[in-house]
Amino acid sequence: MYGVVLWSDVSDKKAVFWCEDHGDLAYFGGSQDSQNITFDAGDLVEFDVTLKSKLRTASNPRVVREKLDVDLPAKLLGNGPVKRAAQPSAEILPFQSRQHVCSPACGGRIA
Structure with missing residues (x-):
């Protein structure tokens, strides 16, 4: 599978990939084999995908092209659902002001 790096942690060798099939994101948790690999946001990567406990994980990643789209994370944030101003829910x-007239028990006075 191909994908683009959305986020990475260089020190922990972890990354999140946006996959070419536009399905769930793939999470790479690092491995002994990845000690020499460095990911940056926007890098195009190729990797194997497996599903573990409803979590899509990436393994055997390799960088195909560095900095393919470094602005992709910002573009995706900008294309989220449009937030609309809250509409009043009640009129x-x-x-x-009104005058209150007491019952005959209070003498019929205006309070």
């Missing part, structure tokens, strides 16, 4: 009615 707000102003209180009107």
Whole structure:
């Protein structure tokens, strides 16, 4: 499978790949074989994919082309769902001042 690196941690040799099939992201957790591999956001990589406990994992990654699209993570963030301003969910009615007339028990006075 081919993919583009969205995020990587150089010290831990971990990375997240956006896959060519536009399915779930693939997570690479590092391995002894990857000690000399360095990933940067935007790199095009080729890797094997397996599904483990509903988690798509990448193995045997290799960089095909460095810096193919370094702006891809920012582009994807910019293309998320549009946040709309909250719409009022109720009609707000102003209180009107009114006079209260007591019952005959209080003498019928206006309070």
